[in-house]
Amino acid sequence: MLGILRRIWGDGASGQVARKRMQFVLMHDRIDITPEMMEALKNDMIKVLSRYMEVECGSVKVDLEQGKDFMALISNVQVKRVYRHST
Amino acid sequence: MAGKIVVVTSGKGGVGKTTTVANLGTTLAKKKYNVVLIDTDIGLRNLDVVMGLENRIVYNLVDIIEGKCRKEQAMIRDRKLSNLCMIPAAQTREKNCITEEQMKELCSNLAAEFDYVFIDCPAGIEQGFKNAIAGADTAVVVTTPEVSAIRDADRVIGLLEAAMVRQISLIINRLNAKMVKRGDMMSTEDIISLLSVPLLGVVPESEEVVVSTNRGVPLVHDRSSKAGAAFRSMAARLDGETIPLDGNSQGIFGRMKRLIWN
Numbered sequence: 001m002l003g004i005l006r007r008i009w010g011d012g013a014s015g016q017v018a019r020k021r022m023q024f025v026l027m028h029d030r031i032d033i034t035p036e037m038m039e040a041l042k043n044d045m046i047k048v049l050s051r052y053m054e055v056e057c058g059s060v061k062v063d064l065e066q067g068k069d070f071m072a073l074i075s076n077v078q079v080k081r082v083y084r085h086s087t
Numbered sequence: 088m089a090g091k092i093v094v095v096t097s098g099k100g101g102v103g104k105t106t107t108v109a110n111l112g113t114t115l116a117k118k119k120y121n122v123v124l125i126d127t128d129i130g131l132r133n134l135d136v137v138m139g140l141e142n143r144i145v146y147n148l149v150d151i152i153e154g155k156c157r158k159e160q161a162m163i164r165d166r167k168l169s170n171l172c173m174i175p176a177a178q179t180r181e182k183n184c185i186t187e188e189q190m191k192e193l194c195s196n197l198a199a200e201f202d203y204v205f206i207d208c209p210a211g212i213e214q215g216f217k218n219a220i221a222g223a224d225t226a227v228v229v230t231t232p233e234v235s236a237i238r239d240a241d242r243v244i245g246l247l248e249a250a251m252v253r254q255i256s257l258i259i260n261r262l263n264a265k266m267v268k269r270g271d272m273m274s275t276e277d278i279i280s281l282l283s284v285p286l287l288g289v290v291p292e293s294e295e296v297v298v299s300t301n302r303g304v305p306l307v308h309d310r311s312s313k314a315g316a317a318f319r320s321m322a323a324r325l326d327g328e329t330i331p332l333d334g335n336s337q338g339i340f341g342r343m344k345r346l347i348w349n
């Protein structure tokens with residue numbers, strides 16, 4: 001039975017899958033940011049960035065990551081072009 | 088000196104709060120402490136059957152609070168230990184028929200007479216939970232190694248911290264060492280690092296728990312029981328003793344073994 005489940009979900013120990021998922025979930029629970037708020041934050045960031053540069057909107061990623069003693073906001077943005085003069 | 092007021096809570100239901108209260112309380116009573124257990128799960132009382140005291144109930148927690156009886160009248164003495172007693176919850180009332188203030192007052196009155204006051208908290212984070220933690224100075228959070236129990240434990244820890252309950256420790260119940268070994272269950276270390284509260288102890292998944300509940304005799308009375316031994320060492324830790332966490336997947340031996348193997 002477990003063998004079948006393994007094959008369906010791909011190999012890999014489910015304990016570590018659970019740990020990773022919980023890291024993510026607890027972090028969001030603790031700071032009380034809903035996925036909708038993260039989406040709004042992302043859109044606001046795009047808006048601000050777009051005053052200075054042209055960014056690839058579809059590429060923008062915003063994540064909160066838990067370090068050992070701190071939490072970090074990590075964002076990856078693909079920049080197409082930087083404006084010489086801010087608009 | 089006033090006794091310790093310990094609330095046992097979890098967020099998620101059915102993870103082992105009542106079992107924990109019965110076993111920690113019984114262990115400390117066996118060490119000659121005066122111990123009282125309060126069932127605050129109004130409407131869904133269970134501590135009485137787990138302790139095997141269901142036939143002796145006359146008055147309950149709500150009767151004390153509403154002044155229908157003196158608190159001594161509602162306390163049921165344990166069958167084996169004369170220095171252990173229990174206050175049952177009301178079965179036909181609702182959780183919001185008592186207030187946090189009333190619980191605080193009762194707890195501090197009891198702590199003047201008893202060395203340990205254990206509070207069996209209902210599942211959830213509503214009024215019943217708020218009442219249960221209101222008078223407590225120490226909290227034991229029970230979780231199992233499952234995602235939903237852990238998530239709820241984290242939420243409860245946040246609420247306890249916000250309520251200024253300062254001493255919080257964690258019990259991991261129903262750990263299945265075999266599953267941890269083959270990687271299909273989060274380990275003690277995984278859970279501790281997620282929740283970042285000190286560990287009081289780990290209880291293995293065990294049929295003995297069911298058997299002892301069937302009989303209404305707490306596990307710690309059985310000297311040969313492994314799960315009982317886990318509860319005994321947790322009670323000792325709660326009482327300030329330093330007892331190493333045993334080596335079968337956590338603690339120093341487990342860690343050493345892994346260092347050597349890896």
Ligand SMILES: Nc1ncnc2c1ncn2[C@@H]1O[C@H](COP(=O)(O)OP(=O)(O)OP(=O)(O)O)[C@@H](O)[C@H]1O
Nearest residue numbers: 100101102103104105106210261291292293296297
């Ligand atoms: N270590 C264990 N091994 C096996 N079964 C266990 C273990 N701990 C608890 N159980 C079983 O799990 C069930 C729930 O336990 P318990 O009543 O203590 O949980 P609870 O948190 O008080 O539940 P509730 O939220 O409903 O009050 C019981 O049937 C009990 O026998």
Ligand SMILES: [Mg+2]
Nearest residue numbers: 104105128133
């Ligand atoms: Mg219970």
